[in-house]
Amino acid sequence: MDDDAPPPALNPEPLRAQLQRLTGAPVALLQTHISWVLLTAHLAFKLKKPVRLPFVDFSTAARRKQACLDELRLNRRLAASLYLGVLPVRGTPDAPRLGGGAPVLDHAVVMRRFPDGALMSERLCAGQLLPRHVECLAERLADFHRGAAVAAADGPFGQPAGACEAALTVLDQLDDALGVDARLQALRAWVRRQGENLAPVLRRRLDAGAVREGHGDLHLANLIVLGEGEREEATAFDCIEFDPALRWADVMADIAFTTMDLQAHGRADLAFRFLDVYLQRGGDYAGTRVLRFFQVYRALVRALVAALSPPTSSAQSAPSGPRPDYLACAQALVAAGRAPRLLITYGLSGSGKSTLAQALAAQAGAVRVRSDVERKRLFGLQALQRSAALGLDLYTPQAGRRTFEHLLACAREALLGGFAVIVDAAFLSREHRRLFEHLAWQLGVPFGILACGADAATLRERVAARDAAGSDPSEAGVAVLEKQLATAEPLEAAERACAMEVLTDQPVDVPALAARWLAQPPAA
Structure with missing residues (x-):
């Protein structure tokens, strides 16, 4: 087919039916606002929805194919055992299938399915997220950041003004989503002050190579513990593949997501255990100067995601627990920053x-x-x-x-x-x-x-x-x-x-x- 043709309205149900016939077992169909995911007992097949949104454009088959290839390449950096390949989807939008000799319709990322309860969000809710898990993750991410590609000092990524603008944009979107909220006004004033005060620091860090091609979305639902006993390992998956600007950032913006989310879920002890090991492993104590700013930004991002997401029932929210109040988390982070000792x-x-x-x-x-x-x-x-x-x-x-x-x-x-x-x-x-x-x-x-x-x-x-x-x-x-x-x-x-x-x-x-x-x- 023509890769630049208008987006086909692919129906994932025939794919699910085909996989059920092949495996002889039920196949679950999950979806997000930008993806469909088919889950067999051992594999996951992830397809991009043909959508064009303010933050992502999957409107053509060519874009979706490239996004699948990027997702495979980028996520193999941290989760090579999970990401197996990219598979063509053939047939027609109403009768798609995996395999066969029909024309290529689309592409799917093929992943090894991990066990239920493996996500750190799930483990935390179940009381099974342990210090050794976050320590293992911290060491892995410190090594990952040390080896990640470095942004050019005169390039488009990691510029000081961009960090402040990104946070202010999220606040504007929260204004639209939540209406008048005094918390947002106070946070906006804090972001502007911090953006001005930290601009020289962010500039020095960009010049020194602290802006790298990271993960971009290190919240608890994208962190995972695999294996058992002494073979347990912690890592991250599902990084941002569709927008380079969201993953090319100061390394502190990456770990800010993890430390913030742990604190938002009431586990500041694990957040600081993670931070302790990350800093000892990598030595980036200079990054603590900007960490709090990025933590507040990440809290605002999650607050926006929560505001734009439909409400879930208690049964639906049970595996990962109730949503934290991320705006309250942002406020607490700001307040804590006033009392160093x-x-x-x-x-x-x-x-x-x-x-x-x-x-x-x-x-x-x-x-x-x-x-x-x-x-x-x-x-x-x-x-x-x-x-x-x-x-x-x-x-x-x-x-x-x-x-x-x-x-x-x-x-x-x-x-x-x-x-x-x-x-x-x-x-x-x-x-x-x-x-x-x-x-x-x-x-x-x-x-x-x-x-x-x-x-x-x-x-x-x-x-x-x-x-x-x-x-x-x-x-x-x-x-x-x-x-x-x-x-x-x-x-x-x-x-x-x-x-x-x-x-x-x-x-x-x-x-x-x-x-x-x-x-x-x-x-x-």
Whole structure:
């Protein structure tokens, strides 16, 4: 057929009937506003509807074929096991079929069907979305972003003005959909201020290669857990294939969708667990400066989708739970950005600083910067690579200065982005502690110290076990601990006044600790 002919009104029912005859089992037909999906027991066949909408044009067979090929290519980056190929649909609009020798009518993306309940939206609703799932996803996305194609600095994608315009356009559409709403007016004013303030930052990030060909639609219903037990893996599918501008964006705009959606569904703990692992894996702490802006934008997008979608019955909404109030989520994100605060850890090797800092960051909603990981990053090492095996000494005075300067820069960006920050390091030197206290003073944010302790025997036991396992970024062994015991500079009286002292050789009430930290007033 002529690929540029007017769109045929393809009837998917004959395809369903054909598949039912071939498989001998019922075939489900699902549809969205732009697709039909036929589900057999093991496969899914996805066809593009011949529609022309403000955000997508599938009005010709040529466009639909290209969209199918793009969908296959793009989604194989993250979900190669699910995306099997593109299959021609033959016959006529009223009698389409898969296979045979009739003229090609259309095309379908062929996917491996994943089990019911595999979506993160479904798992969350069922209480089965675990920290290890979001950690696995975070590592996968960090690696994906690192290898993704980079946008040209002078190209059409990722320009600072475009980010603000996109958010304002969504607000205009929400105005049309919802009518007068004071929340929208306040959010519009915030978006405009942020667009102006962040323009130089977005420009620097574009120039530095932070705008890449990402996924574009990383909400919970496009995230999935596959496999069982130790073979479980988390990834994303169904990326934006029909509009390059929606997937070519700052990498923080990509993960903003995931972190926002987790928070909107009441799981801020998992959002910050995801963020912690993503940042440790990729090191893009500078991106925290723009993350909140993109989170609010993503919340507005989901609010618009909800406003334009027909209401569902409780039975229909059960698999993924009730829709969150995304406008309320956007408001909460804006409000949270007004209360950054800084916490540094203090304690000897083996005192439980990192374990407690990780739990506290998830509970309190904070960005954690870990010295053991960042020190290695400065030397070009992965978190679990051993420096001694490569003949490197990461603990010289010069390396220490570089490390703390880097930690300071990371913390500053996240604080300016409106986040609470935990800097996870030993901080046994008063000089290092004063650097971060001064940063808090400069930015006018509360400063605190999380002082972790345990008896010497417990410290030695923990450090020896950690060293033997080789599964932690820290390379501080027993010899380092003995040196620390002899040379650590204790907290001064003024420091103890803003310190939370915790003994980690007994259970720690992390929620109470988080509440205590977040209630700390600014230093005088």
